[in-house]
Every structure is written in C-alpha cells, then in structure tokens.
Amino acid sequence: MRQRLGLAQALLGEPRLLLLDEPTTGLDPMATKDFYGMVDELSRRGVSVILCSHVLPGVERHIDRAVIFGRGRMLAAGSIDELRESAALPLVMRLRSRGIPRCWSNA
Numbered sequence: 001m002r003q004r005l006g007l008a009q010a011l012l013g014e015p016r017l018l019l020l021d022e023p024t025t026g027l028d029p030m031a032t033k034d035f036y037g038m039v040d041e042l043s044r045r046g047v048s049v050i051l052c053s054h055v056l057p058g059v060e061r062h063i064d065r066a067v068i069f070g071r072g073r074m075l076a077a078g079s080i081d082e083l084r085e086s087a088a089l090p091l092v093m094r095l096r097s098r099g100i101p102r103c104w105s106n107a
Helices: 002-011 029-044 056-062 080-087
Strands: 017-021 048-052 066-070 073-078 092-097 100-105
Touching: 002 017, 002 029, 029 048, 029 056, 056 066, 066 080, 073 080
Parallel strands: 017 048
Antiparallel strands: 066 073, 092 100
16 A cells, blocks of 8 residues: 555656656556556656666566666666667577477577
C-alpha cells in the first residue's frame, strides 16, 4: 500500500515529468499491470516518464529508450532493438527430437 500511495502522490497535479525508481516493487501482478497501463497512457499524453528498474523484461514493452549502467557508468543507450543489435548476442535454440538433443546457433 505504501508503494501505491507513493505512485498516487507522484501523479498529483498532472506532472509533465515523472522519475520513478523501481515503481513496481511490492506490487502484485494486477497492480503491476495497471501501473504499466497508466505509464502507457501518460506517455500518450506527452508526459515524460523515467523508470529505473533491474527488470528489463518487465519494462521493455513500455519504453522508447533504455540506458544501461554498470558501476556508476553508462554502458549503453538506445532503443531495445538497437541495444540487441549492438550487443550482437548469438541466438541459440535447442530442440529435442525423439530424445536426441540438437543445437543450432547463428554464432
């Protein structure tokens, strides 16, 4: 409830900029879904929302750009697609057929 109260306070006065640090910590799954729906709506209205989160899969559908920090330094910045491309991570898929493991890779 403390987290919900903090979010409600942040929205008072129709802000043009919101800075939120780990805003979904302590929220149940439904409240988290509602929160991201609210973030999407605020973004459509032109509100700038800056989210700090350790959970990229939770926020990636709701952000335009990401900045990744490590040890106090900016390591990367860009859209999710740009970050994926610049990281050049190999794609590995493992499939099992009739109990025989097989592996394909683009590396």
